[in-house]
Amino acid sequence: MTGYEDSTATITYDYSAYYNIDEDEVSAPCDLEYLRDFGKVFLPAVYSLVFILGFIGNGLVVWVLVKYRNQTNLTDICLFNLALSDLLFVLTLPFFSHYSKVRHWIFGDFMCRLTSGSHNTGFYCSTFFMVVMTIDRYIVIIHTYKLARYRTLRAGVILSVMVWMLSLGVSLPVFIFTHVNASDGSTCSYKPESDAWKHYNIFTANILGLIFPFLVMVVCYSRIIPVLMNIRSTKKHRVVKLIISVVVVFFIFWAPYNISLFLTLMKSKLPGNKCILEKTLRLSVTITEAFAYTHCCLNPIIYAFVGQKFMKRVLQLLRKCVPWIPMSHTTDLSDSSFKRSSAMSRSSEITSTFIK
Template sequence: MSVENTSMTTEYDYSFFYEYNETCPPDDLSSVKDFKQVFLTPLYSLVFILGFIGNALVVCVLVKHRNQSNLTDICLFNLALSDLLFIFTLPFYSHYVRVSRWIFGDFMCRLISGSHQTGFFSSIFFMVVMTLDRYMIIVHAHRVARYRTMRAAIILTVFVWMLSLFVSLPDFIFTEAMKNDSDSQRFECDYPQNSTVWERYDLFTVNVLGLVIPLLVMVGCYSRIIPTLVTMRTTKKHRIVKLIICIVVVFFLLWAPYNISRFLKFLQDRNIIPSDHTWYKNVRMSITVTEAFAYTHCCLNPIIYAFVGQKFMRRALQLLKKLVPGYSRGLSDSSFRRSSVMSRSSEVTSTNVM
């Protein structure tokens, strides 16, 4: 982060975990800062509440039925844990946005930044694993069925978490709580000053590992899965095809705008593209908005990957029936049994896809 003239205030873009060089007067960016305080704080709170409820329910259901778990269930369990790790960091950044300073100290700066990145990457990586698992079990079922063992699932889970931790290590090691250049009483949580190496590293990992590669895997695998499903004799194939398309579209629509906005900002900071005051402010505003909507993906994961599956939905209803008296009073035992019988015919397909 560079030091500007004394008549200018360095505005810290605390939402994006990397520094930038200020080229705009503070008046031009004050509206962006005010928008963050008004927009991000309640949205982070909403994402935290909805994400915690949905992912915690996924964890509870899968723990309760752990003796019946397969590779898909283990991936769902770890995906929910990844999202929980991610959303637990949001209250800290919500406070950071609201007061415009980091008050939690250097250790928490490193821990929260690293946990945030670990939760982000592990969530993406487990979605990729689930996509590859669907592809193998549907397109090459006769070859891989015997390899989908509990031991293989545990090894794969450990590998994904270690990979996520490794990619996020710079945030654990190099981020720090440091004084603001213009206000010695105000601390920021960021990479060290003038650390362009880690700025580029962060941009590369988030764009390539967090968007480009996962999207290519999803498109490639699902383009093979859909024709195979269409030829299957199941009444649920149209619902499953629509669900697959929904998974790819939602992932792209939520994450692509954020990554594109960050890349545009990187080009601005390197003077590769024009950076007049209006364009500069608009790009930073777009990062704020697109980042907030991208973070809502952790709320949608339980709906997309878990609650749409009939087997999982049946288990969730049974758990809620025990935990919340009167929750399923409107569901008669006969209707619940009838729904269970109807879903058994497609349970194998639903399990493989979900």
């Protein structure tokens, strides 16, 4: 995600390429050479790993859902778009990996804008679809009979379009203000003229990327868990553990990065040696950013591969390509054993909302 320019210290921050450091931009002499060397090795390695794992995991989710599109429901539509947004996100990482390695942007101004904007759009879209899936689960479990009729495929398509448009709207300043440095043509960075736009991305990243989705998860799941604990299902404890994992993993992966971004905005007011503070914050953003990006590799596991039905579909498709892969004999959570009464059917519906 692209950053801002601190007018007090004239230091350009580019969070999608934070490894781009220039001592001339620092107000006081401060040796940052070791950060260059660290980023040159650390970021390409992490970005490459995230790209490979994220592409395989999310690509597999997209492949399975496309193959079984005739059985699509609202949950599948959200899951498809979540994987698609994560794919868009990881597809930008090879560009930033190369940029961090050679410290020179060679792909031109158009790709600079497109890559940075797509990176931001993929991030926000992924976050928003996690929010949508959380609210959808809340509706299914808490307001089933009142709102179930609105969970149609048409509603899913309309909702998906709205989420993508919102993500593009939030990321529009990145498309507009990110460009290649005209003087040397070697840097790709976010450099608006207005101070408001300079700080825009940090506030949107903190509010829309962390605080809002985290609050939605906490509020919705705190209502869902008591309902789950009262149903008659052998799967309820597994579902509760999954819910807790979703919330905790999201917070652990994204909170350190957003806190680091916020501290860079407030660094002029922080006590201590400015050079040491500068080094610490830059290193913190570099490490926490790379750590946060790995979250897109976990989304397929948390939202898709935990389901027996989904895994059965995966094995069926893989078996067509690799015949010797054994088929799973585990039963679906929608198995008839959960449908012996209306109460048990309700329990099956609730649990299958989380692990299909």
